[in-house]
Amino acid sequence: MPISKDTPISILGSGAWGLSTAIHLLAAGHTNLTVYDRSPEIPSPYSAAYDLNKIVRAEYEDPFYTRLALQAIHAWKTHPAFTPHYHQTGYVVACTGRAPPKAVEHLEKALASIEQDPAFKAGIRRLEGREAFRDYTWQYTGPLSQWKGYYNRLAGYAHSSDSLRSAWEFAARRGVKFVLGEEAGRVTKLVYSGKKCTGFVTADGQTHSSALTIVALGAHGASLLPSLGKFSVARSWSVAHVQLTEEECNLLRGIPTTNVRDLGFFFEPDPKTRLFKLCPLGIGYTNPDAKTGISLPPPDRLPPPQDFIPYEDEKKLRQLLRETFPWMASRPFVDQKLCWFADTADSEYCIDYVPGTENSVICLSGDSGHGFKMMPVFGEWVVELIQRGKQPLERWQWREGSVGGGDWGEKVSWRIGKGAELGELIRAKERVVRARL
Structure with missing residues (x-):
């Protein structure tokens, strides 16, 4: 009742x-x-x-979530609490020529889920090669090495x-x-x-x-x-930012949200802070308790890795920048962190x-x-x-x-790579610090 x-x-x-x-x-x-x-x-x-x-996108291999995401996009555009914060910049999804088969397969499945759907069809374009992508990403001065993918108009970010x-x-x-x-x-x-x-x-x-x-x-x-x-389980993914100048921020204003399935994704820079956010793609990191096995975020005052990202994730993001914005590829990352979510x-x-x-x-x-x-x-x-x-x-x-078990989440098609535990990241960071002394 x-x-x-x-x-x-x-x-x-x-x-x-x-x-x-x-x-x-x-x-x-x-x-x-x-x-x-x-x-x-x-x-x-x-x-x-x-x-x-x-x-904010609606590409799902499962039409159940596609339908819900379309409802959400409509609400992003119409509910007064949310309309100012949705930006339909379009969405570029790609794989490089070095992408593992799983990444390519997922991209194709995601595209197939929307390519003939009347809600998306008019705004979808398959892309292959640097010049095809640059019709939508003219600011991307990198090689876009053997990129294949698509552009979806009905997507963006909030x-x-x-x-x-x-x-x-x-x-x-x-x-x-x-x-x-x-x-x-x-x-x-x-x-x-x-x-x-x-x-x-x-x-x-x-x-x-x-x-x-x-x-x-x-x-x-x-x-x-x-x-x-x-x-x-509590799981985390890496987040990093590059601080841009006002001119650089203006240059990248309006770029499509871009997701390179074997490297990571990024958004147009935030106009208030001029921060350019990037995230690597992967399984992510857990923090299981030694006694219970339950993963929870670390205590608030735990020392690093709260203010760093793993070296392997940094390598992915550097490569992502070399592919798209070489002039940014050696810039320092600021506000690096692990973002915890329930998985x-x-x-x-x-x-x-x-x-x-x-x-x-x-x-x-x-x-x-x-x-x-x-x-x-x-x-x-x-x-x-x-x-x-x-x-x-x-x-x-x-x-x-x-x-799940030992392969927790790895069967989900959009997750690429292997996971790790937070303790492993801390020990790896300590080894790097000792090596530099």
Whole structure:
């Protein structure tokens, strides 16, 4: 039976999915909503969306997600909280002549999923060779070595941190309450009466009552729901930036979001900061606990690798720049970091009640690197879950036991390479530092 509109609902986490849930619960008429976050301000640095920008595209081998992504793109263009932050610059997807077969195969499957679709067809062009790409990327002065791929007009990026801030302001102006800060906003444990969750405790020792608690903590979710860590792990990818001059920033204004499947991707520079963001592609890095095996982001005050990226990732990005902007290839990388997110082995989301809690706890997890683009519509699915009282879609249900194993996520077609653990990265960095002494 659906809960009443004035039932107290608590949302733990003010990232993309938590804020979207608040907005859509508001739209559905819910009036007693409170969001908790350990950050003193929004955008929260604990969110994977605490970033300059994220790709917004609808190429999926699975038409289920293609349809949802098209709905999200429409909402990016029409919802007042999100329209200022979506930029339809177009999307170039390519492989170099040295790309492994898996990368080429995925590119072809992604293209096949949209090439004949009426929603995309008019804006798709296959590309092969440097000059064909330069019709859309005239600023790219590098060799674009044996590039093959395509251009998709119906795609681009969204400014992610600004989207979080805008969603927060939209929700707060309409009555959603926010409790922020390391003491008052950080939830340390859930409180149960029998099987039913009745609330939670925050770091300041206060107990808060809640009829429905929605855990939307991304990579940190297993800190409150340990069994979540069996199928949704905290994983990180590298992020780096190059500081541009005003003239350089203007030169690259309007370039298509570009994804080279065997190297990495980048966006037009941010006009406010003049930062040019790049990300290498790969499986990513986990941080499993030695006793439990559950991967969580490292403690806040852990020394590097919080301010560096692995050497292998840096090599990919240097090669990406040599292919596209040779004049930038030797520039220092600034604001290097590992971006932590919640990942499932099959890249399916979890949008479900936690079993055994008598429908008192909802878990939102498993964005798997493709969840931010859904921000404008994601909360609709949470509202539907609450109205139904159960999750009918098997793909979004809570999983029991471990999914994957040693090859976690490697069967997902768009992930190239091998993963590693955070401890390995720290030891590798220490060896490099010692070698330079």
